Amino acid sequence: MTERINKNGLQIAANLCQFIEKQVLPGTGVVPAKFWKGFAAIVTDLAPKNIALLAERDRLQTELDTWHKANPGPIADMPAYRTFLEKIGYLVEPPKKARISTTNVDAELAKQAGPQLVVPILNARYALNAANARWGSLYDALYGTDVIGEEDGCGKVGEKSGYNPSRGAKVIEYARYVLDRTAPLRKGSHVNAVGYSVKGGKLAVKLADGSNTSLADNSQLTGFQGEAKAPSSVLFEHNGLHLDLIINRSTPIGASDPAGVADLVLEAALSTILDLEDSVAAVDADDKVLAYSNWLGILKGTLTEEVAKGSKSFTRGLNTDRIYTAPDGKKAVRLHGRSLMFVRNVGHLMTNPAILYTDSKGEIREIPEGILDAVVTTTIAMHDLAKSKKDAIRNSRKGSVYIVKPKMHGPFEVAFASELFGRVEQVLGLPESTVKLGIMDEERRTSVNLKACIAAASSRVAFINTGFLDRTGDEMHSAMQGGAMIRKGDMKTSAWIAAYERNNVLVGLKCGLRGKAQIGKGMWAMPDLMKSMLEQKIAHPRAGANTAWVPSPTGATLHALHYHQVLVKDVQKELEKISADKERDTLLAGLLQVPVAASNNWSEAEKQQELDNNAQGILGYVVRWVDQGVGCSKVPDIHNIALMEDRATLRISSQHMANWLHHGVVTESLVKETFERMAAVVDGQNADDPLYQPMAGHFDTSMAYMAACDLVFKGLVQPSGYTEPLLHGWRLKVKAAA
Secondary structure (H helix, E strand, O other): OOOEEEEOOEEEEHHHHHHHHHHHHHOOOOOOHHHHHHHHHHHHHHHHHHHHHHHHHHHHHHHHHHHHOOOOOOOHHHHHHHHHHHOOOOOOOOOOOOOOOOOOOOOOHHOOOOOEEEEEEOHHHHHHHHHHHHHEEEHEEEEEEOOOOOOOOOOOOOOOOOOOHHHHHHHHHHHHHHHEEEEEEEEHHHHHEEEEEEOEEEEEEEEEEOOOOOOOOHEEEEEEEEEOOOOEEEEEEEEEEEEEEEEEOHHHHHHOOOOOOEEEEEEOOEEEEEEOOOOOOOOOOHHHHHHHHEEEEEHHHOEEEEEEEEEEEEEOOOOOOEEEEEEOOOOEEEOOOOOOEEEEEEOOOOOOEEEEEEEOOOOOOEEEHHHHHHHHHHHHHHHHHOOOOOOOOOOOOOEEEEEEEEEOOOOOHHHHHHHHHHHHHHHHHOOOOEEEEEEEEEHHHHHHHHHHHOOOOOOOEEEEEOOHHHHHHHHHHOOOHHHEEOOOOHHOOHHHHHHHHHHHHHHHHHOOOOOOOEEEEEEEEEEEHHHHHHHHHHEEEEEOOOOEEEEHHHHHHHHHHHHOOOOOHHHHHHHOOHHHHHHHHHHHHHHHHOOOOOOOOOOHHHHHHHHHHHHHHHHHHHHHHHHHHOOOOOEEOOOEEEEEEEEEHHHHHHHHHHHHHOOOOHHHHHHHHHHHHHHHHHHHHHHOOOOOOOOOOOOOOOHHHHHHHHHHHOOOHHHOOOHHHHHHHHHHHHHHHH
16 A cells, blocks of 8 residues: 555655655745645646546547548548538637747757757656767767768678777768868868867868868857867857867877867757656656656756666766857857756646545545646756756756647647646746646647647747657547558558648747747657668758657767758748648648548458557567566567657557457457467567566466557557556556566
């Protein structure tokens, strides 16, 4: 039994209560009595509204199910479908004027364009690595990935036979050409540089032929470190991002370089989302306290982690700001040393046993987890708000708290989130709209009503994005009764996806996000395929997104190159010339076209291939989530390609299998046989994990295996197709058994 402490009618897990009173509240100026009284009032007033919003989701889904049963297949009469959606309240009239009025947004979100990381907050090492990924070594990113091929003696990526000079030479050449593109010289090339210095506030470059040159645009020189005549680093700016040329002849690389260049460090992950949601397994007070502790440590600047590499270990903490001397040599230039941190709270659906309350009918309930997250994470952020602007480790210099809110269905749920944060601000004595909101455009009812959603939190919006994975899961569940879905791999080329991605950017710009907030795009899920990422992910800035998700600090360093190739603000200015209102009917028609197959003419081999792919992916992820509490990691797919997986992928795969099963494309016995066969495959892929519990041969006792099967066989009745209720239930059983 969980030990609980009663505070103003809230029955709080003792460890959570003690954590808040002893670690969170001291230093905020908020006394425990005021905190708990205000917290209890928020729960009393807003928990019923939360429950009502979930009931509205159910009502609308019932209406959709009835309509799609009566009108199976792709939408044949779009005007009639729109009329139906408007009648039931699913589709609302967009506001005529919807412009955000958000203020005090930090430059990383409002002005700069660059990569964004998303990491599970339960893992302190990941959190620290992501925070410190604001700056990344291009040399390391190129040397350690497949961007540099294996030809010409460059060797295989990751080989441990020592430094490969051929590979190193390719890396150095690549980096020099990056400099030529981003900070070109008045004449000649950085490839031929043999010396760098700063003279008279300008960069002086000596070339191999004995001639001297300088930057084509001297304003790109932002600062330097060391002595002007022999700097240890030279700082450039291009497209709003910085590049730091490291000069150090005492290193092996610098000693062999004619100019003494040891590295090129790029400003990379401008922002990071520390995630309490899809990439974590947080099911009780113990998990929540660990997550909140890491958020507290990040914002106080005290989080550390012991890291072992070989026979050596060291303590990793947060990087301080980077200090340079201005080109004129008279003043200091200070640059943020870390990513700007968001925290992603959970959505409106889940509850958590960390706190119990008594509702108006006298029934004891678990607290809505979104309310719990809102109160605690905002209170923790007060430690950052209290810091001086000169503090070496500070998150927001504008005095804002950045919270991403996922899985909201439409404008009324966004309005509820805004109301919730407003109530939290009142309890804590914070100015109105201190909390800035990130709206995840990942549910169908939000996409088709995006303008109204932004208007519902117009003074808070600092971020919107598209998330293909969850959005596809909701698409499939919303039209579950309409027929068999197209194959999962075909989703990306379907009509609704193109409309979805375009609509998000155009509506965001129409609502005034340029220069005030982020417009983001989704994740590159293959952390080992960086060459392909460099080839493909440039599409995101070209589409007008000023940030996009990457799976690692290395990925952030490489993706930063795209923002040197594309000046996003110029792309956005061009897109603003397009009238989102005039395109609304076309985009809406695309958004509303459900991905139901026109005919179920797949071969038996194609059906089995789809089942194998889905079942292997589900099992590979669920076995770590349920048995080990790992919510995000590199999971090998059926072809042994490592993918960064979280619950969003699981939602797609389980809903797809549930859909095909429901419509008779596949049989229950075939699905069961596939799960059993794929369990053995997943066991083999995890054979080197000492903590792994095999599933094959343990189908009646492996809770992870049973959880995976539940996601499919009970998938039809899961709210919005979410996986959380089943996963949480099974994880709690595993923890109880342990």
